[in-house]
Amino acid sequence: MTRTIDRENTKIAAAKKMRDIMTTYYLDALSAFQNNRQVAWITSGGPVEPLVAMDIIPVYPENHGAMIGSAKMGEELCSKAEEMGYCADLCAYARADIGCSVAKGGPIGGLPKPDMLICCNNICGTVLKWYEVQARYYGVPLFILDTPVCHTGFFPETAAYVKAQITEYIGFLETVTKRKLDMDRLNQVGHLSFEGQKLWQQVLRTTAHKPSPMSAFDAFFFLALIVTLRGTTTAVDFYRELLAEMNDRIAKGISVVPDEQYRLLWDNLPVWHRLKWLSKKFSDHKACLVADTYTSAWCGAIQYIDPDNFLDSIAQAYTRIYLNIGIDQMADQVLDMIRFYDVNGLVMHSNRSCKPYSFGQMDIMHIVHKKTGIPVLMLEADMVDPRSFSESQMDTRIDAFMEIILQRGTTLKG
Amino acid sequence: MIYAGIDIGSITAKAALIENNQLKATHMVFTGYNPAAAGRQVFDELLMQTGISANAVNKVVATGYGRASVDFAHKTLTEIICHGTGAHFLNPGVRGVIDVGGQDSKAILLDAHGHVQNFAMNDKCAAGTGRFLEVMAQALQIPLDQMGEISLGAENPVKISSICTVFAESEVISMIARQKDRRDIAAGIHRSAALRVASLAGKIHLAPPVVMTGGVAKNKGMVQALEDYLGYGIQVGTVPQENGAVGAAVLASGT
Numbered sequence: 164m165t166r167t168i169d170r171e172n173t174k175i176a177a178a179k180k181m182r183d184i185m186t187t188y189y190l191d192a193l194s195a196f197q198n199n200r201q202v203a204w205i206t207s208g209g210p211v212e213p214l215v216a217m218d219i220i221p222v223y224p225e226n227h228g229a230m231i232g233s234a235k236m237g238e239e240l241c242s243k244a245e246e247m248g249y250c251a252d253l254c255a256y257a258r259a260d261i262g263c264s265v266a267k268g269g270p271i272g273g274l275p276k277p278d279m280l281i282c283c284n285n286i287c288g289t290v291l292k293w294y295e296v297q298a299r300y301y302g303v304p305l306f307i308l309d310t311p312v313c314h315t316g317f318f319p320e321t322a323a324y325v326k327a328q329i330t331e332y333i334g335f336l337e338t339v340t341k342r343k344l345d346m347d348r349l350n351q352v353g354h355l356s357f358e359g360q361k362l363w364q365q366v367l368r369t370t371a372h373k374p375s376p377m378s379a380f381d382a383f384f385f386l387a388l389i390v391t392l393r394g395t396t397t398a399v400d401f402y403r404e405l406l407a408e409m410n411d412r413i414a415k416g417i418s419v420v421p422d423e424q425y426r427l428l429w430d431n432l433p434v435w436h437r438l439k440w441l442s443k444k445f446s447d448h449k450a451c452l453v454a455d456t457y458t459s460a461w462c463g464a465i466q467y468i469d470p471d472n473f474l475d476s477i478a479q480a481y482t483r484i485y486l487n488i489g490i491d492q493m494a495d496q497v498l499d500m501i502r503f504y505d506v507n508g509l510v511m512h513s514n515r516s517c518k519p520y521s522f523g524q525m526d527i528m529h530i531v532h533k534k535t536g537i538p539v540l541m542l543e544a545d546m547v548d549p550r551s552f553s554e555s556q557m558d559t560r561i562d563a564f565m566e567i568i569l570q571r572g573t574t575l576k577g
Numbered sequence: 578m579i580y581a582g583i584d585i586g587s588i589t590a591k592a593a594l595i596e597n598n599q600l601k602a603t604h605m606v607f608t609g610y611n612p613a614a615a616g617r618q619v620f621d622e623l624l625m626q627t628g629i630s631a632n633a634v635n636k637v638v639a640t641g642y643g644r645a646s647v648d649f650a651h652k653t654l655t656e657i658i659c660h661g662t663g664a665h666f667l668n669p670g671v672r673g674v675i676d677v678g679g680q681d682s683k684a685i686l687l688d689a690h691g692h693v694q695n696f697a698m699n700d701k702c703a704a705g706t707g708r709f710l711e712v713m714a715q716a717l718q719i720p721l722d723q724m725g726e727i728s729l730g731a732e733n734p735v736k737i738s739s740i741c742t743v744f745a746e747s748e749v750i751s752m753i754a755r756q757k758d759r760r761d762i763a764a765g766i767h768r769s770a771a772l773r774v775a776s777l778a779g780k781i782h783l784a785p786p787v788v789m790t791g792g793v794a795k796n797k798g799m800v801q802a803l804e805d806y807l808g809y810g811i812q813v814g815t816v817p818q819e820n821g822a823v824g825a826a827v828l829a830s831g832t
């Protein structure tokens with residue numbers, strides 16, 4: 164009896180509200196045409212604020228890809244793209260999106276047809292070709308924002324180059340919509356975007372508390388708003404509420420993993436199609452994935468944003484994101500997180516789909532190993548395509564990893 | 578005090594007994610299609626062989642892919658920790674283990690206490706496993722346990738470029754058709770498998786002294802090919818195949 168009550172207690176109440184918000188968001192997007200509103204497809208790391216300020220509905224094929232993965236429709240839609248001739252090594256988000264456009268299927272019957280595409284290559288190079296393909300398929304204009312990789316730092320040349328493109332971006336939007344961007348409105352949206360990211364960061368940081376009030380699995384879910392509704396009051400209000408709930412859980416000592424003994428850090432995108440299985444697997448070992456490098460990317464460049472000089476500052480903020488920096492800097496961020504969240508181990512998802520994320524993991528693993536000595540586990544899988552997932556292999560690896568942590572803990576104590 | 582370890586692999590089931598911190602005996606049977614029965618059988622036969630009654634065994638730890646099916650085990654642990662512990666127990670100075678079994682291969686990095694620091698396993702693929710060698714021996718029509726010996730006489734090892742076992746098999750068949758020397762083909766097969774395994778060792782920066790365990794450790798051709806790629810010598814103990822079971826027994830004594 165007590166057990167059931169405990170389980171009920173661990174549920175996060177804001178989840179229902181979040182689902183409702185996402186449903187409304189997708190309904191709005193799907194009925195945009197009837198309501199005379201325009202839709203822009205945009206990459207997850209793209210500067211969305213000008214779109215919001217111009218009342219264009221941003222839609223994220225990557226978020227949709229995550230939904231496809233969670234709905235376990237990845238194999239079917241990726242196969243569709245493969246049938247069309249796309250290589251199985253292509254990112255599964257791209258394959259699923261391309262497959263879905265043609266099959267008009269997927270968990271919500273496909274995304275609304277775009278009026279324009281906005282592609283920012285701060286996350287990867289895949290999006291360039293992917294968006295070109297879709298721009299051709301839908302016959303709509305495409306804007307490409309090129310953000311050079313900041314291997315060692317951010318230089319004046321890069322700043323000028325990206326800034327010039329931000330100006331072009333605004334020009335592009337004004338041409339497509341035949342409307343002028345209202346700068347006051349943009350500043351308002353900028354403030355809301357900044358505020359939303361700050362709150363998201365605070366939510367994520369609550370997991371530094373022991374035991375953790377939520378896990379990375381929850382963060383994977385709650386992430387959707389800061390991606391899709393960044394720059395809106397909806398996102399700000401929601402995260403304010405979520406933060407309050409987390410603080411309340413901390414005050415009441417409610418942990419998401421019953422009897423949390425071990426704290427782990429996750430690297431790379433989630434394995435969307437196996438979230439439940441993975442969450443249970445770690446939870447059975449009394450291990451909580453307290454943080455991850457993925458969801459924190461949507462507040463990771465916050466220090467570069469100046470809400471009072473928004474447009475100028477986003478050139479830097481959107482260029483210096485986690486996937487667009489050097490391996491050493493990525494490792495530094497991982498090390499910071501290891502210390503901040505006080506974790507016992509690092510779990511790295513070597514994600515067959517995402518090359519920029521998975522490339523360099525081996526180096527980061529060795530750096531972490533050398534500097535902290537904590538065990539690092541490398542899991543080979545794919546965020547959406549279940550054909551790259553082997554349950555029995557995962558099982559043994561996770562068990563072995565937890566045994567290592569346990570053995571280490573005993574030695575450290577003894 | 579007596580402790581037992583049972584290791585249920587994909588091809589063979591192994592058992593080991595530890596008495597007063599000494600390895601007393603080991604035994605091995607084929608797993609067949611019923612891992613639970615194989616676990617029982619290998620344990621019973623080992624007890625019979627040593628004249629020890631089941632009641633005298635203080636604790637049993639099961640490991641290997643079929644570990645969950647050993648219903649008389651007090652605890653299950655993964656092969657990784659068991660192989661690490663077994664290797665350290667049998668050879669305390671060792672700092673790395675390369676284990677090549679029937680369906681998987683792994684590299685394990687150990688600290689001075691025999692605790693696992695890191696490990697790497699083959700990914701969803703039979704390349705670099707015992708199964709790969711088995712398929713190739715069949716294609717070459719030579720007994721698996723002779724393939725190692727035969728390959729040692731090679732003069733110009735062939736190059737097998739496919740990673741996939743099925744494609745590698747057709748490559749081998751076409752080489753047979755072209756009447757390539759069997760010894761050269763056998764050596765090429767070992768090199769191909771060894772390269773996969775060596776890359777696992779490289780991933781986690783394995784360094785000597787390294788011991789090789791698992792059934793494939795008995796294959797001299799494979800050991801030599803691995804040494805060539807790694808650039809250092811590797812040791813093979815007297816009971817490489819039972820190493821995981823030994824580790825399980827040692828860990829049983831500590832629980």
Ligand code: SF4
Pocket residue numbers: 225254255256257286287288289290432516517518519520
């Ligand atoms: S390759 Fe990675 S960053 Fe690029 S779209 Fe795919 S998942 Fe996103």
